[in-house]
Structure formats: structure tokens, C-alpha cells
Amino acid sequence: MTQLEKLIEFLNLIGYDEVRIGEVQLSAKDPVSLLKELEEEAKKCCKCRLCKTRNNVVFGEGDPRTNLMFVGEAPGEQEDLQGRPFVGRAGQLLTKFLNLYGVSRDKVYITNVVKCRPPNNRDPAPDEIKACYPFLEKQIELIAPKVILCLGAFAARTILNLPEKTPISRIRGKEHRVEIGGREVIVIPTFHPAYLLRNRRGEPEFQKDLENALRIAGFLK
Numbered sequence: 001m002t003q004l005e006k007l008i009e010f011l012n013l014i015g016y017d018e019v020r021i022g023e024v025q026l027s028a029k030d031p032v033s034l035l036k037e038l039e040e041e042a043k044k045c046c047k048c049r050l051c052k053t054r055n056n057v058v059f060g061e062g063d064p065r066t067n068l069m070f071v072g073e074a075p076g077e078q079e080d081l082q083g084r085p086f087v088g089r090a091g092q093l094l095t096k097f098l099n100l101y102g103v104s105r106d107k108v109y110i111t112n113v114v115k116c117r118p119p120n121n122r123d124p125a126p127d128e129i130k131a132c133y134p135f136l137e138k139q140i141e142l143i144a145p146k147v148i149l150c151l152g153a154f155a156a157r158t159i160l161n162l163p164e165k166t167p168i169s170r171i172r173g174k175e176h177r178v179e180i181g182g183r184e185v186i187v188i189p190t191f192h193p194a195y196l197l198r199n200r201r202g203e204p205e206f207q208k209d210l211e212n213a214l215r216i217a218g219f220l221k
């Protein structure tokens with residue numbers, strides 16, 4: 001923990017949220033509390049039509065201080081029912097791959113581009129992605145990961161600002177350095193685990209990308 005983080009924790013402990021030093025107003029809230037506040041905001045969000053059909057907002061979960069973030073497309077049926085990301089069949093495959101490298105889900109952070117389930121698992125619409133993007137951007141800024149593994153084309157196109165039809169097969173495995181929230185983050189697109197459930201042949205490439213991300217994040221030597 002840095003000296004600044006210790007000071008922030010102490011100020012929070014004695015009940016201060018903000019400190020004024022001369023002309024400068026400092027927020028004494030730590031990123032973890034700000035992330036919780038963001039989640040509360042997301043839970044009330046109705047900026048697009050998906051709020052009318054959702055059971056739960058699936059904000060994201062994991063270690064808010066991790067170096068590795070996973071971003072998928074949108075919650076599916078199980079995720080919508082449980083309010084947790086990647087808990088259905090595709091999620092179980094993702095968890096299995098992480099465990100293969102001795103990494104548990106709670107050591108990384110997992111979220112989606114869109115926080116509410118599109119009806120019948122249809123693709124999220126461009127206006128839904130646009131309405132939800134500020135939540136993802138703020139999550140990335142607060143968590144400040146070293147590396148983001150984009151699971152599938154929607155996550156990669158959104159974070160890398162690529163044209164709508166860009167195929168994942170063309171962009172997977174490449175390391176992109178992108179500035180998000182005022183700092184540089186490495187973004188690696190890879191296949192979506194749901195794709196792997198239908199195409200087991202994609203697994204070696206997925207594992208290569210996952211290993212690369214785990215190495216950059218410091219989970220592997």
C-alpha cells in the first residue's frame with residue numbers, strides 16, 4: 001500500500017470523504033469505494049431499453065486491485081438470474097482455463113461491455129453499447145489493470161474502437177497499448193469462451209492469449 005493509499009484509508013476511517021488543501025480539493029475516497037458507488041449507480045441505470053427486461057444488473061466481480069481484467073460481451077440467462085458475470089457454460093469454461101494456470105476467479109476482475117442481458121441473448125445494439133460504455137471506462141480507470149483480455153469481438157471492437165464488422169480472427173492475440181482513464185493499458189483480444197464451446201480447435205490460440213495476459217499481469221513467470 002502506498003503512503004497516499006494509507007492516508008486515504010485513515011481519512012475514510014475517521015469519516016472524511018474530501019480534503020481541501022488551499023485551492024486543491026482532493027477526493028479521499030479510495031478506488032474500491034468509488035467502484036462500489038459506481039456499482040450502485042449501475043444498479044439504478046435505465047439509460048437504454050435493456051433495463052426493462054433485466055432481472056439483475058451484472059456489474060462485474062473479482063479483485064478491484066488486480067492487474068488483469070476480463071471483458072466479455074453481455075450477460076446471458078444465468079448471469080442475469082444470478083447477477084454475476086460468466087457463471088453459465090461459457091463462464092465455467094473460462095473458470096476452468098484460469099484454474100488450469102492455478103489462478104482463481106477472485107484474483108482477477110471479470111465484467112462485460114453491456115451490464116444487462118439483451119433479450120434472448122441477441123447481440124447488444126450499438127446504442128446500448130454506447131449508453132453502457134461510461135461504466136466500463138470508469139471501471140477500467142478505477143481498477144487500473146495492466147492488461148485487459150477482451151473475450152470476443154464485441155469487447156475488442158468497443159475497447160479498441162474498431163469498425164463494427166471487424167472479425168475477431170483477424171485481431172486476436174495482438175497486444176494493443178491504449179490510453180484509458182489517463183493511463184496506458186495493454187489490450188489483448190481473444191476468442192469468446194462461448195465460441196470455444198462450439199469450436200474446440202480455437203482452444204490452443206485462446207490458451208496462448210490467456211497465458212500471455214497472465215504473464216503480463218504477473219500471475220505466471
Ligand code: URA
Pocket residue numbers: 072073074075076079084085086087088090091112194
Ligand atoms: N457471455 C458473456 O459475454 N458474458 C457473460 O457474462 C456470460 C456470457
